[in-house]
């Protein structure tokens with residue numbers, strides 16, 4: 450739903466997600482999905498282009514992402530037909546292919562959220578009536594996408610790197626460059642964080658649970674300004690979308706729209722034990738841990754950098770009042 454169309458009774462923007470979602474669902478029930486007819490073909494025209502320089506072949510991180518529209522539609526259809534029913538139980542486990550992986554297409558408009566909702570209603574109408582079903586939860590994620598677009602358009606300051614909660618802009622972040630580099634390179638010594646960052650660096654995509662864990666780690670453990678992480682994600686993500694990325698970072702940093710921000714600190718070890726219990730995801734990106742037991746796999750390891758992250762962290766904290 451276009452930014453500015455889901456508003457409170459007073460015509461104001463919702464600042465928290467749950468009432469926004471309630472109103473969004475009421476609007477969908479009232480007017481349904483608005484599908485447009487196929488546009489008529491344009492007349493052929495001759496476009497005279499100057500000779501363009503050949504693009505340099507970079508890394509092949511986008512090779513896994515087909516750009517054929519039919520492939521994308523089929524991926525979305527088969528997700529709605531078969532996999533969405535397992536979404537509720539599988540979506541938080543990065544070792545499992547439990548989410549749609551459609552974000553890159555939604556971000557650049559190969560696919561619209563309307564198409565997704567129309568297909569979901571067609572394939573999973575009964576599931577949509579149950580609040581905790583895979584289909585309902587997937588729909589909620591699409592609503593989060595709309596929520597952050599509404600927020601971005603209503604608060605243009607967000608695009609000027611300002612926090613949604615203005616008082617949090619007074620935080621004096623220690624911003625240690627070496628710690629930031631270790632985080633970017635997946636060399637913090639925390640296996641779940643490092644494996645996640647390597648997934649991002651190697652594939653251009655990162656699982657949602659891991660985006661939350663790595664963002665929380667950067668801000669709440671390394672005490673680095675969320676904007677550094679936001680910028681780094683944007684430079685790497687194949688699904689980079691300003692509204693969703695900014696919203697996700699500010700949520701994780703407790704500077705954004707989260708209704709209960711103060712105690713939201715993710716423990717990287719317990720998150721790892723809970724969401725990658727067998728360590729399969731970690732070992733996929735950190736094969737050097739193959740010989741560790743499942744239990745050991747989750748605990749901080751000696752990172753491949755000269756100075757341990759704990760030492761660095763302690764030396765910074767000694768200088769923070």
Ligand SMILES: Cc1cc2nc3c(=O)[nH]c(=O)nc-3n(C[C@H](O)[C@H](O)[C@H](O)COP(=O)(O)OP(=O)(O)OC[C@H]3O[C@@H](n4cnc5c(N)ncnc54)[C@H](O)[C@@H]3O)c2cc1C
Nearest residue numbers: 548549550551552590594657660688689690693694697698
């Ligand atoms: C720190 C952080 C940064 C993020 N940056 C981005 C970003 O740049 N681009 C982006 O598309 N998503 C971003 N997200 C949201 C989410 O992680 C991804 O949309 C999701 O992982 C994409 O995988 P998927 O297509 O398999 O998602 P699915 O679980 O299948 O969800 C379906 C679609 O819903 C939308 N969606 C899902 N979760 C969210 C969410 N929390 N906020 C907004 N939209 C959502 C996406 O378009 C997604 O493709 C971020 C989240 C965090 C915590």
